[in-house]
Amino acid sequence: xxxxxxxxxxxxxxxxxxxxxxxxxxxxxxxxxxxxxxxxxxxxxxxxxxxxxxxxxxxxxxxxxxxxxxxxxxxxxxxxxxxxxxxxxxxxxxxxxxxxxxxxxxxxxxxxxxxxxxxxxxxxxxxxxxxxxxxxxxxxxxxxxxxxxxxxxxxxxxxxxxxxxxxxxxxxxxxxxxxxxxxxxxxxxxxxxxxxxxxxxxxxxxxxxxxxxxxxxx
Amino acid sequence: xxxxxxxxxxxxxxxxxxxxxxxxxxxxxxxxxxxxxxxxxxxxxxxxxxxxxxxxxxxxxxxxxxxxxxxxxxxxxxxxxxxxxxxxxxxxxxxxxxxxxxxxxxxxxxxxxxxxxxxxxxxxxxxxxxxxxxxxxxxxxxxxxxxxxxxxxxxxxxxxxxxxxxxxxxxxxxxxxxxxxxxxxxxxxxxxxxxxxxxxxxxxxxxxxxxxxxxxxx
DNA sequence: TCTCAAATCCGACTTATGTCGGGGATTTCT
DNA sequence: AGAAATCCCCGACATAAGTCGGATTTGAGA
Numbered sequence: 001x002x003x004x005x006x007x008x009x010x011x012x013x014x015x016x017x018x019x020x021x022x023x024x025x026x027x028x029x030x031x032x033x034x035x036x037x038x039x040x041x042x043x044x045x046x047x048x049x050x051x052x053x054x055x056x057x058x059x060x061x062x063x064x065x066x067x068x069x070x071x072x073x074x075x076x077x078x079x080x081x082x083x084x085x086x087x088x089x090x091x092x093x094x095x096x097x098x099x100x101x102x103x104x105x106x107x108x109x110x111x112x113x114x115x116x117x118x119x120x121x122x123x124x125x126x127x128x129x130x131x132x133x134x135x136x137x138x139x140x141x142x143x144x145x146x147x148x149x150x151x152x153x154x155x156x157x158x159x160x161x162x163x164x165x166x167x168x169x170x171x172x173x174x175x176x177x178x179x180x181x182x183x184x185x186x187x188x189x190x191x192x193x194x195x196x197x198x199x200x201x202x203x204x205x206x207x208x209x210x211x212x213x214x215x216x217x218x
Numbered sequence: 219x220x221x222x223x224x225x226x227x228x229x230x231x232x233x234x235x236x237x238x239x240x241x242x243x244x245x246x247x248x249x250x251x252x253x254x255x256x257x258x259x260x261x262x263x264x265x266x267x268x269x270x271x272x273x274x275x276x277x278x279x280x281x282x283x284x285x286x287x288x289x290x291x292x293x294x295x296x297x298x299x300x301x302x303x304x305x306x307x308x309x310x311x312x313x314x315x316x317x318x319x320x321x322x323x324x325x326x327x328x329x330x331x332x333x334x335x336x337x338x339x340x341x342x343x344x345x346x347x348x349x350x351x352x353x354x355x356x357x358x359x360x361x362x363x364x365x366x367x368x369x370x371x372x373x374x375x376x377x378x379x380x381x382x383x384x385x386x387x388x389x390x391x392x393x394x395x396x397x398x399x400x401x402x403x404x405x406x407x408x409x410x411x412x413x414x415x416x417x418x419x420x421x422x423x424x425x426x427x428x429x430x431x432x433x434x435x436x
Numbered sequence: 437t438c439t440c441a442a443a444t445c446c447g448a449c450t451t452a453t454g455t456c457g458g459g460g461a462t463t464t465c466t
Numbered sequence: 467a468g469a470a471a472t473c474c475c476c477g478a479c480a481t482a483a484g485t486c487g488g489a490t491t492t493g494a495g496a
Contacts, residue, residue, distance in 0.1 A: 059353075061361035062436045065454095069356065084346040090353045113338070120331070120338035127345040128302040134352040135277075135308045138287065141359040142397040143279035145452070170473065179360040184453060186475065202462075202474090218280050363482070388443065402483060404445060420444090420492070437496100444491070455480070462473070 004051045005102065008075045010126065013118035022112070027103040031055075031095040033168075038079055038093040045106035048079045053099020054168060058176060059091045068177040070133065071096075080127060083109060096168035141179045144218065149178045150188050151216035154198070154207060163205040192216075222269045223320065226293045228344065231336035240330070245321040249273075249313040251386075256297055256311040263324035266297045271317020272386060276394060277309045284394040288351065289314075298345060301327060314386035359397045362436065367396045368406050369434035372416070372425060381423040410434075 005011050005026065006019050014022075028051075031037055037055060038044060050072055057070040057078065069091055072078055082089050083106055113120045140149045153174075157163050175185040192198045197213050199206040207213060223229050223244065224237050232240075246269075249255055255273060256262060268290055275288040275296065287309055290296055300307050301324055331338045358367045371392075375381050393403040410416045415431050417424040425431060 059357050059361065065361055067356060067360040069353065081346050081349055084342050085350065087350060090350060113342070114335045117332045117335065117338065120335065120342070124302050124331075124338070124341055124345065127342065127349065128299050131299055131345065131348055131352065132303065132305060132308060134349065134356060135287065138285060138352060138355050138359060139277050141356060142285040143277065143283055172473080181454060182474085183455075183476090187453095190475080390443080399484060400444085401446090401485075405483095408445075439496080440494090442491100442493080444489100446487105446489080448486090450485070451483085453480105453482080456478090458476090460473105460475075462471100464469100464471075466467100466469080 004075075005049065008049055008077065010049070010077050010122050011119070013122065014112075014116060018112065018116070022104060022108060025105045025108045028100060029103060030098070030100050033095055033097050035095045036092060037095060037101065038082075038089050038091075040089050040092040043082065043088040044079070045083055046079065047077060047083055047104045047106070047109050048093075049102040049104070050074050050076050050078075051100045051102060053101075054096040054166065055093050055099060055101075056096055056173070056176075057091050057093050065181070066176040067179055068173065069137065070130075071177070077126065080123070080130075084123075084127075096166075096173070137179075146178060146180050146184055147188050147191070147216050148218050150185065150192070151213050153178065154205065155210075155213060155217075158207055161207045161210070163207070165203050165205070167203075222293075223267065226267055226295065228267070228295050228340055229337070231340065232330075232334060236330065236334070240322060240326060243323045243326045247319050247321060249317050249319060251313055251315050253313045254310060255313060255319065256300075256307050256309075258307050258310040261300065261306040262297070263300055264297065265295060265301055265322045265324070265327050266311075267320040267322070268292050268294050268296075269318045269320060271319075272314045272384065273311050273317060273319075274314055274391070274394075275309050275311050283399070285397055286391065286395040287355065288348075289395070295344065298341070298348075302341075302345075314384075314391070355397075364396060364398050364402055365406050365409070365434050366436050368403065368410070369431050371396065372423065373428070373431060373435075376425055379425045379428070381425070383421050383423070385421075 003019070003023055005023060011019055011022070031053070037048065040059065052074050055072045055078075056068050057072065058066050058068040060066050072093070078093055079089070081087065113123060140152070154163055171182050171185055175182045178185060189198070189200060193200050195212070197207070197209045199208055221237070221241055223241060229237055229240070249271070255266070258277065270292050273290045273296075274286050275290065276284050276286040278284050290311070296311055297307070299305065331341060358370070372381055389400050389403055393400045396403060407416070407418060411418050413430070415425070415427045417426055
């Protein structure tokens with residue numbers, strides 16, 4: 001069997017024998033929609049690799065507000081922080097739809113890194129890009145209005161003037177990603193519609209006026 | 219000369235000969251207060267190590283608002299993102315006081331990492347802890363009130379009920395760190411004073427009621 | 437020691453964002 | 467097909483945070 005493991009960028013540079021070795025220690029698990037894969041505050045070492053499905057990384061406030069740090073899809077790797085530091089998980093990972101995930105023992109990973117510089121390089125690149133993403137999030141939350149954040153997300157996820165939404169990408173989830181509440185996001189979407197910037201359908205958003213949208217970013 | 223390089227955690231596990239090799243390629247530079255060391259959007263590869271002084275990593279909005287991502291002191295390393303990704307700098311680094319900084323060529327660094335697993339491990343740990351910090355920042359900005367953020371910072375930077383402020387740690391800088399404006403921070407500080415939680419002096423804050431402060435976190 | 441610029445403080449006001457109650461529309465499940 | 471659960475929409479209101487003008491204090495430099 002030619003595993004998913006050989007396809008994800010994390011392991012793409014490893015020799016075949018190592019991949020097979022990993023595979024022995026790897027565990028395959030299935031998660032249903034809404035199921036919690038990793039719980040904030042707990043300390044489950046080991047690295048997770050997504051074979052199929054979508055998950056979210058998020059934090060909850062005492063008052064029940066949610067902030068999504070990241071959406072994860074096939075090929076993505078998570079729980080790296082717990083593996084490479086002593087700290088417990090700083091966020092929860094929750095399945096947005098039925099997903100299958102591989103789990104690799106912490107020891108296996110750390111040993112491999114010691115002996116395979118290419119893998120180490122890969123890990124470093126992955127962490128760096130995660131930092132990039134988080135800095136963008138901080139910038140959004142601190143320095144931009146909701147409208148501006150929304151405009152950014154729309155422009156980023158657009159493919160020739162269309163933003164097709166995944167089944168799970170409800171306004172609830174989108175709001176949590178932008179750092180606000182559903183009502184406010186809805187208001188912003190509606191405003192864009194009124195201004196003739198977008199056309200809003202249930203599972204699709206068409207961008208009618210890209211330039212106007214770009215201006216919203218500031 | 220026994221360089222600063224051998225003392226910073228980044229290089230502490232390298233053999234003496236490598237450290238000497240680095241040192242040959244390293245450049246020492248001085249920066250004055252307010253001087254820009256790294257400019258957001260530019261692309262200057264290479265790793266910086268602080269020998270003395272304090273710097274801030276921050277982003278500016280179009281409207282002139284500032285968000286500090288991090289304060290850096292002696293022994294700290296920065297510009298790692300520019301080194302390990304193709305992206306230009308995502309934030310500026312500015313000297314808060316006269317500082318001296320070492321600069322190491324990008325090639326030198328990347329080669330060393332390939333050949334020294336211990337260094338790679340160090341880099342990974344450093345990036346991971348940076349992620350930890352950024353997640354905390356996101357949590358603050360998205361899910362906490364200003365009072366709550368202030369309480370957190372006070373409790374963190376406290377040493378037996380005293381928070382001694384660096385010369386550069388004005389309310390302006392603190393506000394930029396908390397993701398707000400000076401006026402609002404001042405209001406929050408004043409409120410804590412009125413409530414008898416802290417005692418506010420020019421260069422020192424004494425915490426009078428730790429428990430009350432902890433309650434402010436939520 | 438005196439002066440000046442920076443830092444802090446303060447009250448009044450504005451605004452973005454959050455909250456709430458509830459009504460309709462769409463999807464999912466039976 | 468019908469019922470139930472989401473999801474979406476909307477206006478009225480509440481509030482945290484930001485803005486502004488300006489007074490006061492402090493520390494650094496002449």
